[in-house]
Amino acid sequence: MREFTFHSSRITLIRLFASDDMANDQPKRPSWDEYFMGIAFEVAKRSTCDRARVGAIIVRDKRILTTGYNGAPRGLPHCDEVGHLIVDGHCVRTLHAEQNAIIQAALHGVSTDGGTIYVTHQPCLNCAKMIINAGIRRVVYAGAYPDENSQAFMAQAGVALQRFPWPPKRED
Ligand SMILES: [Zn+2]
Ligand SMILES: [Zn+2]
Numbered sequence: 001m002r003e004f005t006f007h008s009s010r011i012t013l014i015r016l017f018a019s020d021d022m023a024n025d026q027p028k029r030p031s032w033d034e035y036f037m038g039i040a041f042e043v044a045k046r047s048t049c050d051r052a053r054v055g056a057i058i059v060r061d062k063r064i065l066t067t068g069y070n071g072a073p074r075g076l077p078h079c080d081e082v083g084h085l086i087v088d089g090h091c092v093r094t095l096h097a098e099q100n101a102i103i104q105a106a107l108h109g110v111s112t113d114g115g116t117i118y119v120t121h122q123p124c125l126n127c128a129k130m131i132i133n134a135g136i137r138r139v140v141y142a143g144a145y146p147d148e149n150s151q152a153f154m155a156q157a158g159v160a161l162q163r164f165p166w167p168p169k170r171e172d
């Protein structure tokens with residue numbers, strides 16, 4: 001009887017350790033916001049202006065419609081080849097990531113109406129205006145790029161603005 005008890009408690013212990021190991025081997029599935037934001041950061045790696053590497057993706061119904069990163073217009077030399085083009089302290093050579101994502105939708109005839117845009121940085125005023133008129137209803141961004149006008153415009157237009165800090169905090 002004593003021997004049986006010993007064995008059964010050992011089996012329980014082994015099971016406990018086994019389930020611990022399994023939990024460590026299988027990281028928590030990312031939420032949709034985390035998943036899409038991770039992709040936006042991947043897209044940002046293609047940026048050709050190192051003053052800010054920005055990535056954006058437009059999503060609707062959990063599907064990626066288009067992607068964009070900041071860079072010079074098609075066929076023109078990029079900042080990483082010929083240097084920045086600075087006017088009033090900003091590099092004006094590039095289209096912004098959000099703009100490129102919206103333009104790509106126009107180019108391929110994809111409606112952005114009712115979509116969500118995930119951006120690695122908070123949109124500037126020009127991008128905010130384009131986001132509003134592209135019918136995008138939600139903006140999820142990681143890094144703050146404080147622009148009161150941009151925030152006010154989106155709020156007035158009823159576009160939800162939500163910060164998703166990166167990398168996300170995990171409660172494991
Ligand atoms: Zn540049
Ligand atoms: Zn912008």
